[in-house]
Amino acid sequence: MPANDQIEILWNHVSAHLRSSVSADSYTRWFASLKLLSAGDDAVRFRVPDSIHQLWIEMNYLPVLQSAFGAVTGLRHQFVFEVESGLATTENGKVNGAWQPVAEAPAPVEAAVRVFEDEAEKVPGEGLSPALTFENFVVGASNQFAHAAALAVAQKPGRSYNPLFFYGGSGLGKTHLMHAIGTSVRENKPRAKVIYITSEEFTNQFIHALQTNSIARFRKRFRLADVLLIDDVHFLAGKERSQEEFFHTFNALLDGHKQIVLCSDRPPGEIKDLENRLVTRFEWGQTAELTQPDEETRLAILRKRAESLEVEVPAYLMEFIASRISTSIRRLQGALVRVASWISLHGRMTPEAAEELLRDLLAHEAKNVMTIDRIQKGVAANFDIRLADMTGRKRPVAIARPRQIAMYLARELTGLSYQELGTAFGGRDHGTVMHACRTIERLVKEDAALRFRISSIETQLRRAP
Ligand code: ADP
Numbered sequence: 001m002p003a004n005d006q007i008e009i010l011w012n013h014v015s016a017h018l019r020s021s022v023s024a025d026s027y028t029r030w031f032a033s034l035k036l037l038s039a040g041d042d043a044v045r046f047r048v049p050d051s052i053h054q055l056w057i058e059m060n061y062l063p064v065l066q067s068a069f070g071a072v073t074g075l076r077h078q079f080v081f082e083v084e085s086g087l088a089t090t091e092n093g094k095v096n097g098a099w100q101p102v103a104e105a106p107a108p109v110e111a112a113v114r115v116f117e118d119e120a121e122k123v124p125g126e127g128l129s130p131a132l133t134f135e136n137f138v139v140g141a142s143n144q145f146a147h148a149a150a151l152a153v154a155q156k157p158g159r160s161y162n163p164l165f166f167y168g169g170s171g172l173g174k175t176h177l178m179h180a181i182g183t184s185v186r187e188n189k190p191r192a193k194v195i196y197i198t199s200e201e202f203t204n205q206f207i208h209a210l211q212t213n214s215i216a217r218f219r220k221r222f223r224l225a226d227v228l229l230i231d232d233v234h235f236l237a238g239k240e241r242s243q244e245e246f247f248h249t250f251n252a253l254l255d256g257h258k259q260i261v262l263c264s265d266r267p268p269g270e271i272k273d274l275e276n277r278l279v280t281r282f283e284w285g286q287t288a289e290l291t292q293p294d295e296e297t298r299l300a301i302l303r304k305r306a307e308s309l310e311v312e313v314p315a316y317l318m319e320f321i322a323s324r325i326s327t328s329i330r331r332l333q334g335a336l337v338r339v340a341s342w343i344s345l346h347g348r349m350t351p352e353a354a355e356e357l358l359r360d361l362l363a364h365e366a367k368n369v370m371t372i373d374r375i376q377k378g379v380a381a382n383f384d385i386r387l388a389d390m391t392g393r394k395r396p397v398a399i400a401r402p403r404q405i406a407m408y409l410a411r412e413l414t415g416l417s418y419q420e421l422g423t424a425f426g427g428r429d430h431g432t433v434m435h436a437c438r439t440i441e442r443l444v445k446e447d448a449a450l451r452f453r454i455s456s457i458e459t460q461l462r463r464a465p
């Protein structure tokens, strides 16, 4: 019998086994277009129409293929895939003509890779926390825009804001919104591949993949995502190889119109030691800032959180907490939970008792409430100018420069938005404050004396009661 006929017979038998172990639809989609080229004692070679087939089979069906062949030949084979010529793994790194070529990419960029929805039963929403949903997220002025952008992205991933970049201080809801997007996408499309990961974990896994020679698998995993949520990207600062890797992942996903959502404690341009090309890409889509919630929003958040507690927390205690803890929603909720457990043990609680119970949180808060007023006073005193000059219009550099320094410090220390800072500095606009911050940032790089002076003002401010 000619070799070709043997191959065909072998394939017919193996196919029969395959058909009985995967759905008809999966069979048609993934195996019908496979061509068995040769089957030696160890290696079995296939031709696949494109790299998507190869990736998908390697990721999901190797055990199935193994056992189908095993049943017919009684052997354990290795599988080798050849991508049909002309449709070889794509190396296309161009989006809107504006991307840099990714010829320097360390591996082929699987730009065209798509997760077929009805095939994705094995890919759950990795790392998603079911409690962090849109329903549980209270919207107020401090997060309204970020929330709206998150909703838009969740409804049309890859098609509205891409990438979407959240920034703002710790405990203000960035991670919550990222999870909410992921969970919501999967509610609409249960089989979409959503990955949530911190950039720290991304870096760890990347290093692990390098050490264990499994970089190809690492890349595939991320590049097959429909939605990639990367938390705290400032952690990538200074980590060149991880940035490089992330850059290529980023390009591959954007190229395939997959959604990317990122967040950080500051806007992309202010993350130190982040490669320019990443900064540019992070700024490409939409950035959305989360700022400190006002008292009304804080109270609403507490009310919402209280619904899920077993004990009833009286309104006056919620008002007390909302009035005293403003810098972090995490601490705000922590205070509520602490008060609630006290009540469940001891019954009624007075605000005095609450003050005692929350002493450490409140102290932390006092240290953290770096008011603009304090910063303005501290800087004015240091430069021996009048406090009124902080909000005034005087232009001489001896006054304008300290004012810029105060804006810079206020930005660094309070986490307020440029808009809010502008208002506090005599009704200036957002662009003026941003310009001031950039100017000082540049100057401290060049001028060691100024750098020292600013850092000693900062130390003093942190120490002051
Ligand atoms: P970040 O990532 O900005 O540091 P998180 O998203 O982790 O902050 O939020 C801290 C805590 O506060 C979480 O428990 C989160 O659920 C809660 N939280 C933050 N913002 C809101 C909000 N607007 N409504 C309800 N809970 C919130």
Ligand code: MG
Residues within 6 Å of the ligand: 171, 174, 175, 176, 231
């Ligand atoms: Mg977070």
